[in-house]
Structures are given as C-alpha cells and as structure tokens.
Amino acid sequence: MNSHPGFREVRESDQQVFPVGWSKELRDKPLKKRLLGKDIVLYRDNHRQVRAIHAYCPHRGADLSLGFCQNGQITCPYHAWSFDENGQCVDIPAHPGRAIPDFAHTYAYPAIEKVGLLWVYPQAVGPVSGPGTESWASTLTPPPLELFPELEDPNLMMSPYDSVWKAHLTRVVESVLDVDHLPIVHNKTIGKKSSTDIHIQFEADHDHIRVKNGSGLLQYTFPQQWILTPAEEGRSKFINFVTFTPIEQEVTAIYGLAGRNFAKFVPGMSRIFSRYSNRVLEEDRTVVESQHPRPIPEALRMEAHVPADGPQVRFRNRWYDFLVNDEPRVRLDQESTW
Numbered sequence: 001m002n003s004h005p006g007f008r009e010v011r012e013s014d015q016q017v018f019p020v021g022w023s024k025e026l027r028d029k030p031l032k033k034r035l036l037g038k039d040i041v042l043y044r045d046n047h048r049q050v051r052a053i054h055a056y057c058p059h060r061g062a063d064l065s066l067g068f069c070q071n072g073q074i075t076c077p078y079h080a081w082s083f084d085e086n087g088q089c090v091d092i093p094a095h096p097g098r099a100i101p102d103f104a105h106t107y108a109y110p111a112i113e114k115v116g117l118l119w120v121y122p123q124a125v126g127p128v129s130g131p132g133t134e135s136w137a138s139t140l141t142p143p144p145l146e147l148f149p150e151l152e153d154p155n156l157m158m159s160p161y162d163s164v165w166k167a168h169l170t171r172v173v174e175s176v177l178d179v180d181h182l183p184i185v186h187n188k189t190i191g192k193k194s195s196t197d198i199h200i201q202f203e204a205d206h207d208h209i210r211v212k213n214g215s216g217l218l219q220y221t222f223p224q225q226w227i228l229t230p231a232e233e234g235r236s237k238f239i240n241f242v243t244f245t246p247i248e249q250e251v252t253a254i255y256g257l258a259g260r261n262f263a264k265f266v267p268g269m270s271r272i273f274s275r276y277s278n279r280v281l282e283e284d285r286t287v288v289e290s291q292h293p294r295p296i297p298e299a300l301r302m303e304a305h306v307p308a309d310g311p312q313v314r315f316r317n318r319w320y321d322f323l324v325n326d327e328p329r330v331r332l333d334q335e336s337t338w
Helices: 169-177 269-289 307-324
Strands: 018-022 031-035 038-044 050-054 068-070 073-075 089-091 111-114 117-120 157-165 201-204 208-213 216-221 225-230 238-248 251-260
Touching: 018 031, 018 038, 018 238, 018 251, 031 117, 031 238, 038 117, 050 111, 073 089, 157 269, 169 216, 169 225, 169 238, 169 251, 169 269, 169 307, 201 307, 208 307, 216 307, 251 269
Parallel strands: none
Antiparallel strands: 018 117, 031 038, 038 050, 068 073, 111 117, 157 251, 201 208, 208 216, 216 225, 225 238, 238 251
C-alpha cells in the first residue's frame, strides 16, 4: 500500500469492532450513530454495502446524516459537497472546475454487516488524497469478524433486543459473567429456580471464559461477545447472545439475539422473546448503573472477592492486561482509554 501523510493503514491487529445498530435501521437515508465518543454516519453505497464516515462535513460542520445518498456517495445537506466511501471529497458544486483541496477530505471507518447488525471498526482511516494515492478499500478489507457459529445457524429463529445503560463497559460485561446475582436480581425471571448456594465451574484462557451454570454454558470472548447455549445438545435449542458497545466512557449499548429452533412460526412468538429478554436486562440495569467507582477498580484488592466471583476476576485480569500492554486501542479523549 502506498504511504501518505495523514493516512493511517488498517492493520490486522486493529480488530476492535463494535455493533452500532441494526441492519434494518439503515435504509436509503444516512444514519448517525455514536461510538466511543465519536459521531459516525453510515450509509449504503450502490451495491447496498454499508459505509461509515465522520459525521460532520469538513466544510462548515453540517451533519451529513441530514444529507442524501446518490451514486454510491453521501452528499452534504448544506453546500452539496459529496464524499465517497473512503471519506474523499469528490465534488464541490460551487467550484466544478477546480481541483479539490486536501482539507476537503474527511475520515472513513471500516464497516461490515453481519447477523443483522451494523459493525464499525473505530480506527479511522484517512484522509486520503494526492495523485496516485490508493485508498485502503482498494487493497485491504477490514479484519474478519469472528462470531459464535450459533449466530449463523439457519435452523435458529432470532429475536433481536437492545438497551442502553449509563454504565462503564467493564461493569456491563461483569454483569453477564456474574452467576451469583441470578437468584437475587432475577428472582422473578431467569433466576427464580436458581440456588443462592453457588459452586462455580468455569475455565478461562487469555481471551475466553466459559462458565457451566446448570443446564447452560456461558461463553465470553474478549472484549465484547457473550453467549448462552445449552450445555448438552437436545431436540429443543435456545441460545442468547449479547454484544457490548461503548458509546461514551460511561454509556454502553447492548445488542442481543435470542435464538430458538422451536415455535419458529408461531405468530408473535419472536416479539415475546424480545420483550422477555429486555425485561431481564432492565432488572440488571438499575443495579449496574448504581455501581461505584464507575469502571472496575484499578486493582483486585480494591474490591472484595469470593469464589463465586471467579469468572469476573478472570475478566479483570484480562482487562488489566489490556490496559498495560501494547495492544491497539482507541481513545475516548486525551486521558481515557475505553
């Protein structure tokens, strides 16, 4: 790939990717979303592929989501400057005969669409300009997004649900790894048959945690994927998947899919599964939003732990490792790393 001042190449290690919305939200008009404190606009090109660029026009800062799409490009609603999928300005109507200046270009974000979700890699690419300069899109594709295979099982009917919590990503992740709270917080839903006497069974490696909980198996992949599957295969199968997106430093979106291979064509059944899943999330939300300090503490000794907290302790070990090593990361501001 050609090097160019101001151009940041996408590397294989840039694998932090987060869902920002549902595919069904993105139709013919641009769609604005927020990720890691940044506003991003998504749109579909002529091939219906999802594209993502910085939300505001570099000319006068107008919101590009108020614009329109044509010829695979997004056009500003203020002065009709047009940008391609790489963030390059390709048309300035006020000066059709002049070369487009470098400052007219903006940033793009690699984006893909999978399992009904819009995923964005928050490492910006660009601006790209100059004669003979190739864009990353012509020579690279975004790093592959590996999901749990159950999510692409054609035998499962998926019921989507989502929520936004005023909580730090780390507290939200811990809530789905915590088996001990089920009979207490969820005593009217998923935890009403659970015992408060916890004998945790789990295993963990660098990026994965697996927890056996009765007839269910919880699996977590760092940093943002969690799934519940049956511990043993049977005729009926139910799964529950959630993934987490840091919108702001202390605001986290949760996107979920509840999948089943039974009652797939019963009218209204998918809506019931979605509503029930959201009810369970709501039971957690109030408690998790109340936690202080807002992120998990900087050391294990700063909070008490018992054997039932084993999976959360392993998550904290992985998080601390992420904070101190040289893994690629993105920043919310000058001081804070997500």
